[in-house]
Amino acid sequence: MALDEREVQREMDAAAHKLRKEKKRTYGIGLLKGLAVTLRHLFKHNTVIEYPDVKQDLPSRTRGVIALKEENCTVCMLCARECPDWCIYIDSHKETLPPKRAGGRPRKRNVLDRFAIDYALCMYCGICVEVCPYDALFWSREFEYAEYDIRELTHEKEKLSDWMATVLPPPALEEGALLPGQPEPPAPAAPSGDGAAAVPAGDTGAAEMKPASAARPATQTASAAEVRPEQAADAPKAPSAVQEPAGSEHEQAPAPAATSATQVEEGQPPTKAETEAPAGSAAATEPEAQTRAVRESGDSPSATARGEATGEIETPAPAAVPTPTEDPDEVYETVLKDQLEAGSSPQVAEARAKVARVKAERGVRRAPTPIETEKKVPSAPVTGHFTEPVPGGAPAAEEPKPEQGPVEPTDEEKGPDG
Amino acid sequence: MPEFIQNFELTAWWILAIKLIVVLTVVPVGALAGGYALHKVMAHLQHRLGPMYAGGFHGWAQTLADGIKFVLKEDIIPEKADKPVFKYAPAIIFIPILLLYLVIPVDRRLIVQDLDVGLFYLLAVSSIPAIGILMAGWSSANKYALIGALRSAAQLIAYELPIVLSAATVAMLAGTLSVVGIVEAQDWPFLFWPPGIGLIAFIIFFAGSVAEMNLPPFDMPVAESEIITGAFTEYSGMRFIFGYFFAETAHMIAFSGLAVTFFLGGYRPIVPWEPLTVIPGIVWFMLKLFVMVFLYLWVRPTFPRLREDQLQKFAWKGLIPGSLGLILVAGAWILYAPEWLWH
């Protein structure tokens, strides 16, 4: 907006007029209005969350505490070096392993002795999580770890590993987000972003939509490629992901219809869809698949983007169009109940219920996955909640591939994986 | 009614002793309950829940726990303080408030002592706490405390007058200074008859009592964001709670009782309907008391506080001329209103 002198003057006059009006004497009416406001609140439903009894459902990106996945740590010291206030303490020793083959050279390996974070110093910036190339650090939304003594705030790797159980899968991205493997859309309003993030689509590996948490490494990879596209481009080995091939039948639909269809399918009431319509319609100018794509975003983006951790998994994207079969909320409730009965901790039960809900929303038929069949939460290392990283290898055999609605996950998994 | 209640106003020493014990237990319990009401009502007005834990059910024991905590805390006396004055100031604030309860009629016969000059007694006693505040502020050797004490003294002078004058209006209309007599002289609809006079007197009394008790919006003597609870800046532990928290709630309940007695018909049913007289007067009194306490608590968090000079202006230019005029109107009403208008 151009700075027009007269317009400014007019605005000033209007504002001054309004001010004069508000300064006018009102003889007690204002007092009564104030009393009315407070009285109305007396009878309103209270929104206070009674904290220790009721806990707020914090977003999965919440930077509560940093959890360590000890198996992934290679003692590269990047986190300790990048930390702005040097609150990460790492000790390690070298271990010599016998050679793989007879006559080979003995291999050396770093073994983590101590990994401690001094939460009295930590400023919760998340740089360590971001720089970790091996996906060993995660944000958890846990926040109840106060201590009576400041020295006890230095938490060792056992405690940090325990927190891994509370790490949630990253959330799906908002409509209009650029997903890896997609060509950048022509920018409608502003100058284009210089073709950034055009990740070659042929590079797709680790592709299949696994159940969110079971497929953590793969989704991590995806998010990495998508959030740091330029890095993904720099590192050609970086595996990116194929988005869920949903909604192809909407591709030619006019924008508003497509939008509302999307909204309704997400289980939101139509009114909500209308309020969101502007945003949706903007997004609808993009290829529909993009707006529909349900994609995980990682909280340790740079991790696998460097192509150091994950190898390529050659999996073609499954083509089936999933349709929702169950009510997501119902699924959520059921799973939550089951999990609690099975003796899982509330956080874990909630996380698993959420996974189930996400799956239900995507129309992925739920198969008994390792997470959900597993009854107890082990402390550390956590299995099941996150699969092992797949450095240059295939994913763990028990990972299911539920897009095709298998009942026996193991077999289905092996099939497409080849 | 049992006979011993009928003769409750007997002045045998043991009856007096029982009465005093009752007052001495009722006042602290009432103050605790008032504190709890303060927590809860203010919280809900502010869209909060207030205490929810102590005692289990909606935190009913919160004020009790607070009281115990304060009693157990260290009593810190500043080195430069004027120690005897500093020590006794809370007593001088709290005891007159206890004395107020002596003449509030909870029922027709449930009163410690129905003095013939009950109104005078009330008004005289109710202004003593300000002296205690002045003592506390002066002896603390603290600048903020001094400012608070001086503000309190200035406020006392400005607000005692409207209270006295509005109460005088009531006494004129009732034709007696006895507190029970005032209640008996009132007729339905208590506050609204004679038209205008009662209501205006009530509003003046209300504003004056808010200022006298140092409650918002007239809480400049203790304004915590300006002078950090003024005279009580240096107090801690038991002296703090008796001088400030306890005194505040006890004072508030006492003044609510006075307002009920003077303007809302005391222990009498709210409508002159025969079946309602079955309900004992104490129930009516408590009901009206709750309404008054709620009024004080409602105003308290809603309004910002005035400035000291604005408050003085409000008192000297608004309330005092208003109450003086009211006395004239009431006099005219007594002299010239026809008999049938009286009831």
Add this chain to the structure above:
Amino acid sequence: MTQIRTPEDVAREVAEGGLATQQMILNVGPQHPATHGVFRLLATIDGEILAEAEPVIGYMHRGYEKLVEARDYRQITNLVSRMDWLSGFNNELPLAMALETLMEIEVPPRAQWLRVVMLEMNRILNHLMFFASFGAELGAITPTFYAFREREDIQLAMESATGGRMHFGFMRPGGLKEDVPRGFIAQALKSVRQVIARLDQYEDLLVGNEIFKQRTVDVGVLSREQVMSYGVSGPIARGSGVSDDVRKDEPYLVYDRFDFNVPIGHSGDCFDRFWVLVHEVVESARIVEQAIEGLPAGPVLGKVPRVIQAPEGEVYVRAENPLGELGYYLASDGDRRPYRLKIRTPSFNNVSVLPEVLRGTFVADMIAILGSFFFVLGDIDR
């Protein structure tokens, strides 16, 4: 304004038979509820009138400008968000813009629009905070709780995207850290609309209240000349009728695409400053709605090298922080760290005019004036 008595006046009064009074020095702070932190006001008072008031700052000096010389740019982004802790996202922006200018990074449109959404949400957060604290300082504690209820909703929306409630750390040179999660836009719109819907109640509670007007109208008048000579900016300057808003004057990001007004006061008293603050909430909410409406699709991070290393050069970038003009003068010698980062924070300049405004006011007015000067201690001392 009340007449301040000089020592000569007092001497004359004593000679005329008056009471020998003397001025008293009142230390307001460093620990005082009205100063929002460790800020000290050395007040010389004559009765209840302030003869002189001298702000003493520096209790919270953390040496930011030196500190950043030993940190790389990624770490600095997280550091500067803690300068003015109420508007972390707004603090991160000019630094990112400075780096983008030096490194010639193109910011993708989606990132720009999302930045605007979050900047304005952060502005609402900040303004609601001062709305709350101003009421509380004048003795009305209820607005605090209402404002914090709205803040909670907005903060939750921001947290779902950034993971933080105050220090978002979401800005990156070249765009944003990652895209917002699904549901963020609906949540943001809902929370912002709720603020607008409830703002009327708040105005009834404070702005329309007679006692509030008595306390604020014609109290602590800051003239246009004082604004100009002290470099005051933000809502305080606009309360005095100075139309100064970087978003309008030198539109950065995509602010020139939005339709919004800059509320401007008239007389420069506490009431006008507060009025401007409240109405900026409305304008910010309008911007959020427009930005969400026009949100383009695409990436949120431009082409950024792996190691952020500004080439040799100097740049000054300014932006409209909720409290005023925030500027970074970045001098780089081509290293991963800045050679020098001069920070121009709004609160520092704004409180420097306090002695002028406070002279001759009442102690109670001092509280109102301090409250209406909307400063954050970390922003003054940094």
